[in-house]
Amino acid sequence: MTQWYQLQQLDSKHLEQVHQLYDDSFPMEIRQYLAQWLENQDWEHAANNVSFATLLFHDLLSQLDDQFSRFLIENNFLLQHNIRKSKRNLQDNFQEDPIHMAMIIHNCLKEERKILNSAQASNEMEVGSVQNTATGMPCKQKELDAKVRAVKSSVTDAEQDIKTLEDMQDEYDFKCKTLQNREHESNNMSQEEYKKEQLNLQHMFLSLDCKRKEVVNKIVQLLHNTEHTQAALINDELVEWKHRQQTACIGGPPNACLDQLQNWFTIVAESLQQVRQQLKKLEELEQKFTYDPDPITKNKQFLQDLTHKLFQQLIQSSFVVERQPCMPTHPQRPLVLKTGVQFTVKLRLLVKLQELNYNLKVKVLFDKYVLSMNVRFNYIFYLFLCRFRKFNILGTNTKVMNMEESTNGSLAAEFRHLQLKEQKNTGSRTNEGPLIVTEELHSLSFETQLCQPGLVIDLEVS
Known part of the structure; x- marks a missing residue:
């Protein structure tokens, strides 16, 4: 990740300090266009060596020429004007004194690092403050929290690597086209110059291939780390929460809040969505330029x-x-329902993505799996199941999940006015005595479907 990219992620207070570093003598737009190249040069050495400073000065002008040619191809007149003006200013100010330019750039990069360190220190103080308020978090959860944050950080790093890869590929493509155009000019290049350019292109291709392999390997490792972290979330933390919920339903202590679990689920989901976009970007790069063996083609x-x-x-x-389903008249007895009495139940999606708001329509189903149970279990249990009464669900049995309905902004759907009504078969006796509560066990199921471009996922919970 380049230093310039990290600076752009800072808050407004620190960004203002960055703005104050640059003026017309060395404008910020040059810092932006040539970020990686500038950071790869030894400006401290150049500030003390006139020969090296002169070499870097001319290399810088050459880099600006390349950037100008890209804007020329893109037909971007305004940026062509700006880059040409910046080059003239550099020549006017530093042609006779390249060491002065090297000193300015060295100082800017050094001050940028100070700003980054200051921002990082402030951030660590804030994080430390948050952690101090959460000293009750078990060590296992602290470890899981660190893993989730590591996944997010890895995705951010991959984003920057792909941007660097795109820049390298654009530069390689530009150099190839430039060489082809020069070959067809009337005053052809000398053989020696042509070989030199070909060798340069070969080196650029090898660097491009290495970068592609590096990016692909990083994403593979990122996904494997995400898989392990996600398994801990689903198989450990979520299972423990469901167990605590079951215990609370039979008189145990109140269940813990879902907010921390939602935070982890959401971070991982956002990271995976970002990886999906990154893979699309890699596919675009592959379509523009591929070769054998191409690591993108092989692994995509x-x-x-x-x-x-x-x-x-x-x-x-x-x-x-x-x-869990509960009658308002008996809030201390969840999962115990009476026919003809309204009950409520609340669902939640632990992945809080804005694009899912008002996009998930949930439907309630009653005893969806009784028939399959009849098939699976033995004949005696089958006869026992046949004694169960059948019910219809009254009230609104569909609901759209949204963030406005819940007090904490989570993506939720609450069914408030459901009730059960027994299905009466023709000719059935109506004077049978009431069944006691424990004689019948039923299930409520909830279904919805997530639809996004290239993605359809069925969701169900009961």
Whole structure:
């Protein structure tokens, strides 16, 4: 990740300090256009060596020429004007004194690092303050929190690597086209010059190939780390929460809040969504330029399938019953329902993505799996099941999940006015005595479907 990219992520207070570093003598637009090249040069040495400073000065002008040619191809008149003006200013100010330019650039980069360190120190103080308020968090959860944050950080790093790869590929493509155009000019290049350019292109291609392999390997490692972190979320933390919920339903202590779990699920989901976009970008780069063996071509299907599998698994696991069915008249007895009496139930999606707001329509189903149970279990249990009464659900049995309905802004759907009514078969006796509560066990199921471009996921919880 380049220093310039890190600076752009800072808050407004620190960004203002960055703005104050640059003026017309060395404008910020040059810093922006040539960020990686500038950071790769030894400006401290150049500030003390006139020969090296002169060499870097001419290299800088050459870099600006390349940038101007790109704007020329893009037909961007305004940026052509700006880059040409910046080059003239550099020549006017530093042609006779390249050491002065090297000193300015060295000082700017040094001050940028100070600003970054200051911002990092402020951030660490804030994080430390938050951590001090959460000293009650168990060590296992602290470790999991660190893993989730590491996933997010890795995705950010991959984003910058892909941007660097795109810049390298654009530069390689530009150099190839430039060489082809020069070959067709009337005053052809000398053989020696042509070989030199070909060798330069070969080196650029090797660097490009290495960068592609590096990016692909980083995404593979990122997805494997995400898989392990996600497994801990789903198989450990979520299972423990459901167990605590079951205990609370039979008189145990109140269940813990879902907010921390939602925070982790959301960070991982956002990271996977970002990886999906990164893979699309890699595919675009592959379509523009490919070769054999191309690491993107070789690995893209595996990466796409793994990302889809992880996102689907995470979304499906995040669909939970936050508050079990309960009659308002008996709030201390969840899961015990009477026919003809209204009850409420609340669902929640632990992945809080803005694009899902008002996009998930949930439907309630009653005893969806009784028939399959009849088939699976033995004949005696089948006869026992046949004694169960059948019910219809009255009230609104569909609801759209949204963030406005919940007090904490989570993506939720609450069914407030549901009730059960028994189905009466023709000719059935109506004077049978009432069944006691424990004689019948039924289930409520909730279904919805997530639809996004290139992605359809069925969600269900009961």
